[in-house]
Amino acid sequence: MLSTTRRNPPAATAQWITHRQLVVNTKDQYTPPQHVKRTTGQTDRFTVCARVRPLLPAEANDPDMYDCVTVHNGRTVAVHSGEARLMKQRTKHTAFYLDHVFGPEEGTEVVFQKAVRGAVASSIPASGVDPVDSTVFLFGKTGTGKSHTIAGITHLFATDIFNLLHKTKDVAQIGLSILELVAGTKGFNVSNDFVTDLLNDSEIVHFRDDEHGVMHLRGAVELPCPNAETLNHHIRTGQSLRRTQATTRNAGSSRSHLVYLVRIRQKSASSEDPSSNPILSTITLVDLAGTESKTDTLYHTDKNQIQDSASINRTLSTLKECIRSAAAGSKVIPFRGSVLTRLVKKSFVDNSVKTVFIGTLSGIPADAEQSRATVKYMGLVKWRLRDFMVEQEVEHKEEPNVPVRKMTGPAAKHSYLLLKTPVLHKERPGKRSTGAESQSLDG
Numbered sequence: 001m002l003s004t005t006r007r008n009p010p011a012a013t014a015q016w017i018t019h020r021q022l023v024v025n026t027k028d029q030y031t032p033p034q035h036v037k038r039t040t041g042q043t044d045r046f047t048v049c050a051r052v053r054p055l056l057p058a059e060a061n062d063p064d065m066y067d068c069v070t071v072h073n074g075r076t077v078a079v080h081s082g083e084a085r086l087m088k089q090r091t092k093h094t095a096f097y098l099d100h101v102f103g104p105e106e107g108t109e110v111v112f113q114k115a116v117r118g119a120v121a122s123s124i125p126a127s128g129v130d131p132v133d134s135t136v137f138l139f140g141k142t143g144t145g146k147s148h149t150i151a152g153i154t155h156l157f158a159t160d161i162f163n164l165l166h167k168t169k170d171v172a173q174i175g176l177s178i179l180e181l182v183a184g185t186k187g188f189n190v191s192n193d194f195v196t197d198l199l200n201d202s203e204i205v206h207f208r209d210d211e212h213g214v215m216h217l218r219g220a221v222e223l224p225c226p227n228a229e230t231l232n233h234h235i236r237t238g239q240s241l242r243r244t245q246a247t248t249r250n251a252g253s254s255r256s257h258l259v260y261l262v263r264i265r266q267k268s269a270s271s272e273d274p275s276s277n278p279i280l281s282t283i284t285l286v287d288l289a290g291t292e293s294k295t296d297t298l299y300h301t302d303k304n305q306i307q308d309s310a311s312i313n314r315t316l317s318t319l320k321e322c323i324r325s326a327a328a329g330s331k332v333i334p335f336r337g338s339v340l341t342r343l344v345k346k347s348f349v350d351n352s353v354k355t356v357f358i359g360t361l362s363g364i365p366a367d368a369e370q371s372r373a374t375v376k377y378m379g380l381v382k383w384r385l386r387d388f389m390v391e392q393e394v395e396h397k398e399e400p401n402v403p404v405r406k407m408t409g410p411a412a413k414h415s416y417l418l419l420k421t422p423v424l425h426k427e428r429p430g431k432r433s434t435g436a437e438s439q440s441l442d443g
C-alpha cells in the first residue's frame with residue numbers, strides 16, 4: 001500500500017511587485033526594433049493610423065495607474081505589459097508600424113490634417129480628375145476616444161469640405177444623412193440590427209443593393225447643406241440624438257454605430273429635388289461603438305445593455321472577418337453578415353475607394369490586450385502581420401526587491417495591477433516538491 005506523507009505548506013515569504021513597477025521601469029528603455037521590412041502594403045488605398053488618448057484625470061490621479069502605450073517617431077506605437085509566472089517576471093512589448101501614430105499630446109487638427117484630409121480631398125470633383133468615394137472608420141475599445149475624435153474631425157471637415165469645393169461650388173452640392181445602427185435580435189446567420197435615420201425622426205431605413213451593386217436607402221432623408229454652418233449644425237444635431245448610456249468604462253458610452261453619409265452631387269438649377277441629382281462621390285464617416293471585454297460587460301445590469309453589447313461585438317467581429325478575408329485576398333468577403341458591413345461594403349470590394357482606419361487606444365493597462373487587437377486587425381487590412389508587428393518578450397531574472405503592499409481602491413479590482421512573486425525556501429531533504437507549493441501561495 002502506498003503511504004502518503006502529508007507535507008506542511010512551505011514557509012515562504014511573498015514579495016509583491018505591481019505591474020506598474022515591472023512595466024514602468026522597462027518601457028522607457030524600450031526602443032522598437034528597426035528591422036521591419038515593408039514588403040506588402042504598397043497600396044495607397046488604405047491608410048492605417050492609431051491615436052492614443054491621454055490618461056483621464058481620474059486615471060492619472062490613481063497612484064497605481066500608469067501608461068502602457070508609447071509612441072515613437074509618429075509612425076510606431078508600442079504596447080507594454082507585464083506578467084509573472086511563478087518565479088519569473090516578463091514584460092511583453094508589441095510594436096506596430098503604421099502610416100501615422102498620434103500621441104496623447106496631439107490634437108484632433110493634426111489627426112485630420114495628416115490622416116483624413118487627403119482621403120476627403122480625393123472625393124472632391126477637380127478638373128480633369130474623377131472623384132472617388134472615401135471612408136473613415138473610428139475603431140477601438142470603449143472609452144478610448146472614438147466619439148471625441150469624430151466630433152473634432154466632423155467639425156473640421158464641415159469647414160474644410162467647402163474650402164476644398166471652392167473651385168467647383170457651381171457644379172457640386174452637398175447632402176447629409178446620418179444613420180444609426182441599433183441592436184436587433186440575432187438572426188440565423190445575419191444579425192437583424194436595424195438602421196434608423198437620425199435626421200428624420202429616427203425613421204427605420206431599408207436598404208437594398210441594385211444589380212450594379214449601388215446601395216439605395218429607403219426612408220432616409222438627405223438634407224441639403226449649402227454652407228459649412230448648415231452642415232455643422234446637422235452633424236451636431238445627429239450627434240446629440242445618438243443613443244448613449246453610462247457604463248463602468250465611459251459615462252457617455254455610445255450604444256450604436258453611427259454612419260455619416262456625405263453625398264457630393266452634381267448641381268442642377270432646374271432640378272426640383274436636389275437629392276435626386278447624380279452622385280459624384282460619397283464620403284462615409286463611421287463612428288463605431290466600442291468593443292467591450294468580458295470585464296466591461298460584467299457590470300451591465302439591464303437587459304437592453306447586455307443585448308446592445310452582444311450586438312455591438314457581433315457586428316465588430318463581422319467587420320474583423322471582412323478585414324481578415326480582404327487581407328487574405330479572398331474573393332468572398334462576408335459583408336452580408338451585418339448591417340454595418342453591408343453599408344460599408346464598397347471599402348472592401350472597390351479598389352478605388354480611399355479608406356482610413358483610425359484606431360483609438362488608451363494607455364491604461366486594463367486595455368492593453370484590446371489595444372493590441374485593435375491595431376492588429378486594422379493593420380491586417382494593408383500589411384502582412386510580420387510586416388507591421390514585432391513582439392518581444394523580455395524575461396527579468398533578478399528578483400525584485402520591493403516591499404509588500406496592499407492594494408486598495410479601484411486598482412485593486414483589476415488583477416492586472418497585482419502580481420505576487422513567491423520566494424520559496426529550499427526543499428528539505430527527503431521531501432518531494434510537486435510545484436503545488438508555489439501555486440498555493442496565490443490563494
Ligand SMILES: Nc1ncnc2c1ncn2[C@@H]1O[C@H](COP(=O)(O)OP(=O)(O)OP(=O)(O)O)[C@@H](O)[C@H]1O
Pocket residue numbers: 052053054056140141142143144145146147148149250252253254255288289290291360
Ligand atoms: N484625445 C483626447 N483628449 C482628451 N480627452 C479625451 C481624448 N479622447 C477621449 N477623451 C475623453 O475620454 C472619454 C471617453 O471618450 P469617448 O466617449 O470619445 O470614447 P469612445 O471610444 O467613443 O467610447 P464608447 O465606445 O464607449 O462610446 C471622454 O471623456 C473624452 O472626453
